[in-house]
Structures are given as structure tokens and as C-alpha cells.
Amino acid sequence: MSTVASGLTTTKAAFIEQAQQDGQLYIDQPYDLYSDENQETWRCLYDRILPKWEQFANARFMHGLEVLHLKRDAIPKLDDINRFLAPLSGFKAKAVSGYVPAFLFFDCLRQRSFPTTITIRDGQALDYLPEPDIFHDVAGHVPMHTDRVFSDVLVRFGEVARFAAERAAGVAGGDAEHIRCLENNIKAMARFFWFTVEFGLIREKDGLKAYGSGLLSSLGELEHSLTSPAVQRYPIQMEWVVNQYFEIDHYQPLLFIVDSFDHLFSQVDKLETWLKDGKLDHVSPGEPAVNPADLESFLEA
Numbered sequence: 001m002s003t004v005a006s007g008l009t010t011t012k013a014a015f016i017e018q019a020q021q022d023g024q025l026y027i028d029q030p031y032d033l034y035s036d037e038n039q040e041t042w043r044c045l046y047d048r049i050l051p052k053w054e055q056f057a058n059a060r061f062m063h064g065l066e067v068l069h070l071k072r073d074a075i076p077k078l079d080d081i082n083r084f085l086a087p088l089s090g091f092k093a094k095a096v097s098g099y100v101p102a103f104l105f106f107d108c109l110r111q112r113s114f115p116t117t118i119t120i121r122d123g124q125a126l127d128y129l130p131e132p133d134i135f136h137d138v139a140g141h142v143p144m145h146t147d148r149v150f151s152d153v154l155v156r157f158g159e160v161a162r163f164a165a166e167r168a169a170g171v172a173g174g175d176a177e178h179i180r181c182l183e184n185n186i187k188a189m190a191r192f193f194w195f196t197v198e199f200g201l202i203r204e205k206d207g208l209k210a211y212g213s214g215l216l217s218s219l220g221e222l223e224h225s226l227t228s229p230a231v232q233r234y235p236i237q238m239e240w241v242v243n244q245y246f247e248i249d250h251y252q253p254l255l256f257i258v259d260s261f262d263h264l265f266s267q268v269d270k271l272e273t274w275l276k277d278g279k280l281d282h283v284s285p286g287e288p289a290v291n292p293a294d295l296e297s298f299l300e301a
């Protein structure tokens with residue numbers, strides 16, 4: 001397989017395969033490897049979703065697009081983005097070669113780094129996403145990181161993850177009940193992250209808007225999430241969120257609303273209190289399953 005021919009297309013990039021084989025998780029963005037087709041895919045994704053953003057994205061996201069100079073013309077360079085982002089929130093997008101185990105991911109957030117996929121989906125299958133790509137990570141997540149309060153939410157969430165790891169410390173390789181509690185903690189945190197950072201809605205002056213990046217990077221689901229009568233939309237409730245399973249292979253039937261990012265921040269505080277109190281040790285079973293690499297990452301923290 002030629003590197004040039006495959007460019008940096010998701011699941012087909014020789015550069016990424018090599019980095020993974022070499023055990024390199026954190027990498028540079030090899031910008032010259034993007035093929036013309038990769039660049040065309042970015043323009044196409046951007047052009048078709050822009051009118052939906054104007055209608056359904058929250059105000060901070062739209063502001064973020066502007067201040068980061070995110071444009072349709074070309075796949076963004078992470079170095080450029082980081083230059084604009086640094087003075088706003090101290091966050092930076094950090095290129096990774098693939099899946100980042102849960103604790104490492106959350107701990108990066110605590111340190112104001114966002115593990116960022118640099119490949120882009122196949123131009124022949126714009127709506128099919130086998131895994132995150134740069135459009136989801138940079139166009140979906142990063143504009144939100146320009147907001148001070150929202151970025152503090154991510155840092156605070158990373159602190160909660162660290163607390164969960166510390167709480168589990170000393171039981172590594174130890175008794176099964178403690179490991180089961182940690183698995184429940186991870187499940188609860190994953191659910192909270194899913195229903196907020198990935199699929200959250202916010203109440204604004206002119207109605208509900210999306211702030212979750214899973215919505216903001218999906219042409220079809222963004223509109224569906226806010227207009228379909230079939231979607232259940234409720235004010236966020238911790239007791240519901242941490243016990244609610246979710247499935248990733250279809251549009252979300254249930255979404256939760258925050259009143260502001262300060263409100264969201266207060267919910268992360270609450271998540272930590274619940275963790276300390278042991279309320280997250282026995283959450284409802286079901287998705288997401290906690291994979292061994294995620295569990296290991298917490299035990300090794």
C-alpha cells in the first residue's frame with residue numbers, strides 16, 4: 001500500500017499503522033500526507049454542515065469556529081489551532097495515532113490537552129464513521145474548547161477521573177469486589193461524558209441548541225436531535241444519566257439539557273460527590289461495556 005495513495009484516510013493510513021506498530025500514541029500531524037481527496041472530503045463535510053451549525057449549534061461553538069479561523073478551505077493544522085486556542089483557555093489539540101485508554105484520555109483533559117485524531121473519513125462514505133476522525137475531533141470538539149467555562153468542565157472531569165483512580169489505588173490485582181466498583185465508576189463517568197460532552201443540549205435565549213460534539217459533527221443527527229418529535233429531551237438529572245445505558249450505532253433517542261456551562265460545571269462537581277459517597281459503585285448494568293484496556297488504565301494510574 002502506498003502512503004501517498006491512501007493519504008491520511010481513516011483505517012487506511014500507512015503512517016498511522018506504522019506509529020501504532022511502533023507503540024507511538026502521541027504523534028505529530030504529518031500535514032503533507034493529506035491527499036487531495038482528503039482535503040476535498042474536509043471541504044465537503046464543512047460545506048454541507050455549515051447551514052446546520054448556523055441553525056442548531058450553540059452560540060459559543062459558532063464563536064469558537066470564528067476565533068479558531070476554522071474554515072472550509074483546508075484541513076486545519078493543529079499547530080495553527082493551538083496558537084489561537086492557547087490564550088483563550090490554555091487548551092491544545094494533541095495528535096494521537098488511535099484509541100486512547102479512558103484514564104489517559106481523561107487525564108489529558110485535566111492537563112488541558114485534547115487527544116485528537118488526525119485521519120479523515122473516507123470520502124466515499126461521508127456518513128459512515130468507524131471511529132472518530134479529524135472532522136469529529138476538530139470541527140466537533142475543539143471550537144467548544146475556546147470557551148473558558150466549558151474548558152474548565154473538561155479539566156474538572158479529568159480531576160474526577162483521577163479521583164476515581166486514586167480511590168481504586170491499592171486494590172490493583174486485588175479483590176474482585178473493588179475492581180467491580182471501579183468498573184461501575186468508569187461506566188458512570190463514560191455515561192456522563194456521553195450525555196454531556198458528546199451529546200448534550202443547552203438552553204439558550206432562542207431555544208435549545210446542541211453543544212455535544214457527536215451532534216455537532218453529524219449532518220443528520222444534529223437536526224434530528226433538535227427537531228424530531230421522537231427524541232426525548234429532559235433537563236439533566238444525575239440519577240438518570242449515570243444509570244442510563246446508551247448505544248452508539250443509531251441516533252440517540254434520549255438527550256439531556258443543561259441551562260448553561262456553569263450549570264454543567266456544577267454537575268461535574270456533583271459527579272465527584274457521588275463518586276466519593278460510593279453512589280457510582282453500583283450503577284445500572286448495560287452499555288457501555290468497560291473494556292480491559294480502559295480498566296487497566298485506571299489501575300495503572
Ligand SMILES: [Fe+2]
Nearest residue numbers: 132198213214
Ligand atoms: Fe468525541
